[in-house]
Amino acid sequence: MLTAAVSFLLTAAGVAVAGLRAYRRRFLSATRWFAVALLPAGLYLTGLFPVARTIGHEFADWAAKLVFDPRVWTGIALLAVSAGLLLATRWVGRRAVEASGTHPAATGPAPARPAVTAASDQGKTAAPKAKPARKRDDGLGDFDDIEEILRRRGI
Template sequence: MLTAAISFLLTAGGVAVAGLRARRRRLRSATRWFAVALLPAGLYLTGLFPLASTIGREFADWAAKLVFDPRVWTGLVLLGVSAALLFASRWPGRRAEVESSAERPAAAGAAPERPAVGQAPQASKAPKASGKPQAGKRDDGLGDFADIEEILRKRGI
């Protein structure tokens, strides 16, 4: 009975504040106050206040047992040991993976030499193994960018 009275008093007070806010033309604030004011009555009418009371009481009982019951402390120690073992079992596996990837030899060997960005293209146009000479393409794998390079050179970049 006391819970109902408190709930509806809180709702009435919130609606009154919402009315004052609406009178001052603060409609967004008034809407928020009205929405919050409806919460206590809604929680009471749906029966969630006794549920919250039960949850609060059970939490308080658990906290009291946490302080005074050695069985709870034993459970906490077991949880901590379990977490430590799980963490420790993953750590060497990750270290071994990192070390093995650092010791692997390079698959393709050394990277080919490429000229610096500002260097002019080399004048030698050596024929490929097929016997056909290249038509203005370099042998460094950047032949597709010859047009872009020419445009940048004309602009002085």
Template structure:
């Protein structure tokens, strides 16, 4: 009975504040106050106050056991060890320290690939940009020069598995970057 009186008193007070806000032409604020004022009456009429009391008392009992019961502390320690083991195996798996089902084969040198943008026909579909005229100039079909033979030093450098970077370097050098 006391719960009903308190909840309806809170609702009446909230509706009164909402009415004052509306009288002062602050309709948005009045609507918010009215919405919050309906909450205590709604909680009482749906029967959620006893549920909240039960949940609160159960949380208080659990917290009391957490502080004073050694079994609960043992469970907390076990959960911590479990989390640490899961994190360690995930970290070790990413570093490759744990072989999953067998040893992985060692990576060899990257296979040789043609240069990016190489055009064996010698004719390109785009025209170069002339900054002086601010237009594209028509390009005539020119036979493309054959690619230079790589020197032995470059070939040795390509064997380290980073051959793709030499292609990128060549593209950047052509563009003046």
């Protein structure tokens, strides 16, 4: 009976906070508060509070054993060695592929594509214009493409 009262009080408090958030026109926050406010009542009505209590008790037992039981530390060490071996084999496998120069077909070079021509040059074949190589030391070298687009559009 106490569990029911506490869960419904928590739900009512959460709905009140959601209402205040909605009153202040913070609808996204209000929706989040409302969703979280429904959890205690939902957990009580589905009977999941005893399950949560059991999970909490088992977790506490595990944590106590973690501190005092060398068998648990051995298990953690084995898990760490396993993860390390998996990561090492993945790393070595990638280095072997890079060293041999054999890449899967999906990562090979892209096929050559024909140049796109403007609408006014429909009958003519146009070679793509080479972009002049400019080296600047002002620190804005990454904006060359944007600058070129703006120049073409007259901005």
